[in-house]
Amino acid sequence: MSPPASPATPLVQIASVEKIFHRGSEDVLVLADLNLTVPTGEFLALMGPSGSGKSTLLNLIGGLDRPTKGTVSIAGERVDRLSDRQLAGWRARHIGFVFQLYNLMPVLTAERNVELPLLLTSLTRAERKKHVATALAMVGLSHRAHHFPRTLSGGEQQRVGLARGIVTDPTLLLCDEPTGDLDRKSGDEILDLLQALNREHGKTIVMVTHDPHAAARATRTVHLDKGRLSTAAAP
Amino acid sequence: MKFLHLIWGNLVRKKIRTSLTLLSILVAFLLFGLLCAIKQALVGGVELAGVDRLVVRHKVSIIQLLPESYKARMEKIPGVDLAVHQTWFGGVYQDPKNFFMQTPVVPDEFMAMHPELLLPSAQAEAWKKTRTGAIVGRNTANRFNFKIGDKLPIQSPIWGQKTWEFDLVGIYDGREKGTDTTPLFFRYDYFDESRQEGRGQGLVGWYTVRVKNPADAAAVARLIDEEFANSPAETKAEPEGAFIQGWAGQIGNIALIVASILSAVFFTILLVTGSTMAQAVRERIGELGVLKALGFTNGQVLGLVLAESCLLSGLGGALGLGLAWLFTSRGDPTGGLLPLFYLPKTDLLLGVGLCLALGFLTGIFPALQATRLRVADALRRM
Numbered sequence: 018m019s020p021p022a023s024p025a026t027p028l029v030q031i032a033s034v035e036k037i038f039h040r041g042s043e044d045v046l047v048l049a050d051l052n053l054t055v056p057t058g059e060f061l062a063l064m065g066p067s068g069s070g071k072s073t074l075l076n077l078i079g080g081l082d083r084p085t086k087g088t089v090s091i092a093g094e095r096v097d098r099l100s101d102r103q104l105a106g107w108r109a110r111h112i113g114f115v116f117q118l119y120n121l122m123p124v125l126t127a128e129r130n131v132e133l134p135l136l137l138t139s140l141t142r143a144e145r146k147k148h149v150a151t152a153l154a155m156v157g158l159s160h161r162a163h164h165f166p167r168t169l170s171g172g173e174q175q176r177v178g179l180a181r182g183i184v185t186d187p188t189l190l191l192c193d194e195p196t197g198d199l200d201r202k203s204g205d206e207i208l209d210l211l212q213a214l215n216r217e218h219g220k221t222i223v224m225v226t227h228d229p230h231a232a233a234r235a236t237r238t239v240h241l242d243k244g245r246l247s248t249a250a251a252p
Numbered sequence: 253m254k255f256l257h258l259i260w261g262n263l264v265r266k267k268i269r270t271s272l273t274l275l276s277i278l279v280a281f282l283l284f285g286l287l288c289a290i291k292q293a294l295v296g297g298v299e300l301a302g303v304d305r306l307v308v309r310h311k312v313s314i315i316q317l318l319p320e321s322y323k324a325r326m327e328k329i330p331g332v333d334l335a336v337h338q339t340w341f342g343g344v345y346q347d348p349k350n351f352f353m354q355t356p357v358v359p360d361e362f363m364a365m366h367p368e369l370l371l372p373s374a375q376a377e378a379w380k381k382t383r384t385g386a387i388v389g390r391n392t393a394n395r396f397n398f399k400i401g402d403k404l405p406i407q408s409p410i411w412g413q414k415t416w417e418f419d420l421v422g423i424y425d426g427r428e429k430g431t432d433t434t435p436l437f438f439r440y441d442y443f444d445e446s447r448q449e450g451r452g453q454g455l456v457g458w459y460t461v462r463v464k465n466p467a468d469a470a471a472v473a474r475l476i477d478e479e480f481a482n483s484p485a486e487t488k489a490e491p492e493g494a495f496i497q498g499w500a501g502q503i504g505n506i507a508l509i510v511a512s513i514l515s516a517v518f519f520t521i522l523l524v525t526g527s528t529m530a531q532a533v534r535e536r537i538g539e540l541g542v543l544k545a546l547g548f549t550n551g552q553v554l555g556l557v558l559a560e561s562c563l564l565s566g567l568g569g570a571l572g573l574g575l576a577w578l579f580t581s582r583g584d585p586t587g588g589l590l591p592l593f594y595l596p597k598t599d600l601l602l603g604v605g606l607c608l609a610l611g612f613l614t615g616i617f618p619a620l621q622a623t624r625l626r627v628a629d630a631l632r633r634m
């Protein structure tokens with residue numbers, strides 16, 4: 018894992034971002050003149066009502082989508098200006114994703130799922146194996162390496178998802194409601210892991226959540242409502 | 253190669269659907285192989301026909317006989333190099349099922365006419381010394397396990413009910429893979445003397461004529477027909493290829509029939525495989541979105557889907573063509589009716605080409621659909 022960088026360096030810089038979706042003839046303004054800075058080493062919780070644009074914002078940070086207006090810079094790179102092809106390579110190098118529904122490949126074992134992002138690197142098979150083993154050990158699932166997702170519990174699947182998210186040691190870990198589908202105990206295990214990643218390995222994390230209990234684990238919480246951010250207390 | 257797990261896993265995730273699709277592709281390519289072999293058996297002789305050879309038969313039909321004396325008259329016609337005759341013997345070896353052609357010929361001139369039949373010179377010598385001698389092709393020799401020195405009893409209802417007994421003095425091979433090595437040839441002098449009184453002494457079935465210059469073949473054919481015009485036995489001379497085609501033509505335009513059947517089969521298989529692939533990709537939109545989120549490029553996603561469709565077609569095609577190859581390599585399945593039954597290499601290559609085309613065509617549209625997918629949208633469909 019990367020050494021903790023100076024917490025003062027802003028890793029994510031979002032300036033005057035607007036995002037409009039076109040639905041038929043209708044334009045939906047989801048994000049309006051939004052500004053956000055995430056310093057390196059922060060564990061940021063992003064809260065807000067359903068449909069407020071949390072996932073949309075996360076997608077912009079992760080280079081899965083481009084803003085209609087404004088700039089998105091990650092580690093000094095203008096992500097909003099990259100082509101699809103460049104974005105794909107950039108994501109592979111810099112971003113780890115963890116999804117609410119785990120989104121594992123059902124036809125691959127836990128180990129092979131975790132290995133997927135490494136297939137895009139030039140690592141040898143032996144190196145990949147080593148990285149996968151490390152990531153699985155970190156989430157405490159070494160003993161499940163050869164299991165298929167359908168034979169794992171939700172909490173275990175999400176831990177595999179987390180292992181897949183960190184196996185490339187990404188610059189930034191993005192989690193969209195990682196505990197949204199889990200019971201409290203499994204959710205807490207994931208949150209423990211995220212917190213450990215942030216504290217012990219200095220990983221910068223942006224986590225979307227509905228759950229104030231989850232948000233409490235973060236170092237900072239921001240609220241998104243009607244397309245705007247506020248740091249005010251939760252409703 | 254490192255993506256093989258993913259490709260293979262996706263291919264076999266719907267086992268029944270994949271097996272059924274695989275089976276249809278297999279059957280299509282098996283059918284392709286067998287039909288190509290049948291087509292080869294029926295019209296393949298045309299390709300091997302000598303360009304410098306004419307076949308001269310009775311104008312009315314092939315079963316009407318021509319005088320043996322025509323040989324000398326034909327050889328006097330300018331442009332004619334050699335004329336040799338054969339006669340349909342229609343004999344039966346033990347059982348009518350054991351069909352193979354037999355004709356009486358004059359050994360020297362017959363072998364001169366047909367350099368594609370390879371007979372060791374010692375055996376050719378033996379044939380000249382043995383009045384009842386016969387030679388047979390490798391195919392038939394293997395089929396009945398004939399050995400040189402065997403006595404072959406053959407019944408011929410056409411030329412007298414008695415059993416003819418031939419001494420096997422030679423076994424010839426074909427120069428080309430497609431050369432027909434089923435017929436048995438025996439001596440005309442023995443035939444003419446031994447056929448029953450009143451069964452066409454001095455008459456023969458048809459002539460093969462070699463012209464000096466293939467470019468003159470049509471003109472020479474006209475001269476031959478003119479030579480015998482207004483005689484009791486008028487002739488029809490045509491290039492050997494056309495003559496063989498005429499035979500096959502009696503069964504219909506084989507190549508066209510085969511091509512139509514195969515087109516229908518491949519159109520069907522294209523739809524079957526295409527819908528399997530389209531469905532496979534549609535079910536997997538979310539997963540493809542995840543791959544893209546992880547950093548797979550459009551090109552890599554396209555490659556994954558194409559690899560899967562090509563693997564599917566490739567497996568089915570290889571199994572089908574393999575089975576067809578196995579089946580046809582055992583030779584004529586009808587016991588003599590289709591002596592040239594084999595799967596030509598060119599058709600096998602065509603099959604491999606079709607197989608690749610099938611994989612590409614059935615994969616490319618779902619694959620393109622997968623690349624057009626916006627990651628954010630795909631993820632919402634997980």
Ligand SMILES: Nc1ncnc2c1ncn2[C@@H]1O[C@H](COP(=O)(O)OP(=O)(O)OP(=O)(O)O)[C@@H](O)[C@H]1O
Nearest residue numbers: 038039040047066067068069070071072073074629
């Ligand atoms: N591709 C799209 N096309 C059209 N509208 C979209 C698209 N993506 C998102 N939206 C709309 O943008 C708004 C914000 O969606 P988003 O998914 O970001 O919300 P969210 O805050 O993540 O909600 P939830 O908490 O339910 O996940 C919603 O009204 C949604 O319908």
Ligand SMILES: [Mg+2]
Nearest residue numbers: 071072073193
């Ligand atoms: Mg969301």
